[in-house]
Amino acid sequence: MGRVALVTGGTRGIGAAISIALKDAGYTVAANYAGNDEAAAKFKSETGIAVYKWSVADYDACVAGVAQVEADLGPVEVLVNNAGITRDAMFHKMTKENWDAVINTNLSGVFNMTHPVWSGMRDRKFGRVINISSINGQKGQAGQVNYSASKAGDIGFTRALAQEGARAGITVNAICPGYIGTEMVRAIDEEVLKSRILPQIPVGRLGEPEEIARCVVFLAADDAGFITGSTISANGGQFFS
Template sequence: MTRTALVTGGTRGIGAAISVALKDAGYRVAANYAGNEEAARHFTEETGIPAYRWSVADYGACAAGIAEVEATLGPVDVLVNNAGITRDAMFHKLSPEQWRQVIDTNLNGVFNMTHPLWPGMRERRFGRIITISSINGQKGQVGQVNYSAAKAGDLGFTKALAQEGARAGITVNAICPGYIATEMVMAVAEPVREKIVGQIPVGRLGEAREIARCVVFLASDEAGFITGSTLTANGGQYIA
């Protein structure tokens, strides 16, 4: 049976790698995106994976977007909560708007996407919820109080919801990537990047496809005994 997967923030960076890996593993895949239409169009042309635009910060938009995906591809069996933003600032300079934007996308967005899908997964007695958190949700990071709080909240969400989903055949897990060689990280000045790499015991940045492989495993039937877990993929930078 071919299952359907929905990846938020699924047309760029780690999300794009996840979308492609799930397609290669035999899933029907829908990729959500929020704003970059050119990147989404290019992604679909390259991969054949359909892209759907809505903001995960808007519950109504999530419910409508999910309904559109399910009408086209069938019930969503696997949800990958990958969409995320940063609005970095030292706390004394952090504005309420910067706090709200990050919480709305990175934490509320996980609720907004998962909640409309939950009844169908319970009814079908199968589901995979996989949320991409962050190393900084585990250890914190200077200048990222908003981001670290949201990503830590994702881990609490995962642990609690896993207990509710277990008897319904739904697993709920999180992945905490470390520093990955995405467009955003590679745009950082080389001296800063070298300093980051110097803090990673394996001596390199991670690759998006390495996070994607973690997702493919957690989405599989073989991972049915794993729930409420946090998989760390950070090259040994932080041992949880």
């Protein structure tokens, strides 16, 4: 068995691609999900990857979930914080409920998942924490104040925690995808994609989930131990930072 990798939001979209890529690279993978039982069951059946259900917004559920994964598979040595949601609205129409939902999942969820595995990583003198942020956490996006704030927070979390983990052999890095061809993005009206989104991307196309997954596999490797506190921008040249 290879190192154990836990991927949140790991049964659909970018998360599914990450789970599969890590498995193919020799990791023993646990894929967390929050609510879509049908999709999770299908993913497990097709890939053979173990799936676990809990909300990353619930700290106690994260503690219990990590404990179950470690009892089943072994200590978590690679954590990919991929789970995220959107609740888009212009700020003057944004509700407190939608602000809290996004912050609790996208930002507090990163704390909730990383905290339970951190002591074990420190004790073993090895760990990889990879946070999936977003281009909109780097540049901001109208209609996504909550999402942009949460994803910018993930980058700050990454840079601070990397400094704490470095001497313990733990790296903490972030990946900021641009527009990726997930089911959600491909559901956008084709004319909107062609006229408003693709012209912003210098390479002239959407990214693929597998391209983000390859970034994760690179950062998760034992050989990536000198890279920490970094942000990989995988956006086709749309934004530089």
